[in-house]
Amino acid sequence: MRSASADQKGCVAHLGSLLARAGRNDEQAFAELHAATILKMRKTVRALLPSAADLDDILQDGYLKIWRHATSFDPTRASPITWMCSIMRNTAIDALRATGVPTSELDEALAIPDPADSAADEFDYALAEPIAREALERLPEERRQLLALAYLEGESRTRLSERFGVPVGTIKTWLHRSLLTVRKDCLGQAHAVTAATA
Secondary structure, eight states: OOOHHHHHHHHHHHHHHHHHHHHTTOHHHHHHHHHHHHHHHHHHHHTTSOTTSOHHHHHHHHHHHHHHTGGGOOTTTSOHHHHHHHHHHHHHHHHHHHTTOOOHHHHHHHTSOOGGGSTTOOOOHHHHHHHHHHHHHTSOHHHHHHHHHHHTSOOOHHHHHHHHTSOHHHHHHHHHHHHHHHHHHHHHHHHHHHHHHO
16 A cells, blocks of 8 residues: 555656656646646635736746746756746736735745645645546547647737637636636546545
8 A cells, every 4th residue: 555655756756747748848748737736726826816816817827837947847956836836926926016016025925835835735646637638638629729729828818819719708718617627527537536446
């Protein structure tokens, strides 16, 4: 029977492998990384933002930075989740600065390690990875393309609106619903797996 620490090391190694593959422009690996970590990244960003902030836009910008800088990830300096959370937190701070919101207190908060980045994070990424992959594959081709363009290519909502011939509001709705569908699918499969192994 595997120990909790062994499972944790396995999850960290798996996420590191996905990041390495993403650094080689492996879009499938990045899609799996996104699906496996979006809840953690969303929680990280939401904690820093006022309710009126566009959370999805900041997440998109953060994941685009992760995609573009995946080759710079150094597993000897930080875990994949710690590295990704740092990028997301800095992206959120930059977004707040751009709107003129005072960020001095948040700057100080960034110097404090996030306790959720530690080994106490019990999310089972090894279990989530195949579930996330299957959920993404079940999306219609157009929705998978939309997610790839938004989160891998970094296309703006306006460009996506022009490409798909629909209003920007519709693009936001499609992105939100597609991510929600993947999330619900992942949760449903995870519950089924848990029930089957109980």
